[in-house]
Amino acid sequence: EIVMTQSPATLSLSPGERATLSCRASQSISSNLAWYQQKPGQAPRLLIYDTSTRATGVPARFSGSGSGTEFTLTISSLQSEDFAVYYCQQYKNWPPLTFGGGTKVEIK
């Protein structure tokens, strides 16, 4: 089973700042990496798949990069609606499809 590790656990930033979230896989997953956003009381929402492809309706301020075992989600300028928890997920070697532990982006 591939283990996904996210860092940091919490990111405290102000609106307008740039957010950089990291995700590491325990072995190479090529580009089979997705990012989800989850707000309190809501289901996760797919943001990015195949490392860097934005899902339908996702604003351009969200971008993904990386390959192999190291991946990054960048939010170029945080908006109020972006404060949430973000999860990465690998879908290269499954089942099971495994998730990282999440990064909470909170208002500083």
Place this chain on the structure above:
Amino acid sequence: EVQLLESGGGLVQPGGSLRLSCAASGFTFSTYAMYWVRQAPGQGLEYVSGINAGGRNTHYAASVKGRFTISRDNSKNTLYLQMSSLRAEDTAVYYCAKKNAGDYPFDNWGRGTLVSVSS
């Protein structure tokens, strides 16, 4: 519009059983693999189980294998999760989710149903 609506959650005693349902609409249910993912209170996402489009191939997380059974009724566009020998650590919101066949992520999720295991 794709809709996934879970139901069947509730409070159950340790050792008890519960069956969750997920009613699907807005897509051709019988052509998609379906999955259950759970989230314990304040915790992250955990894959629980998956079933292929035809219903013959299933997979379970080690934490639930032998206690949970996933199934589907393509004539009713409904996914099920039969849970037995429930433990306190099974307390979570249970989401159903769909993905395209092959190496793709979950593209649609339901709103979830809460299962609480407590005496």
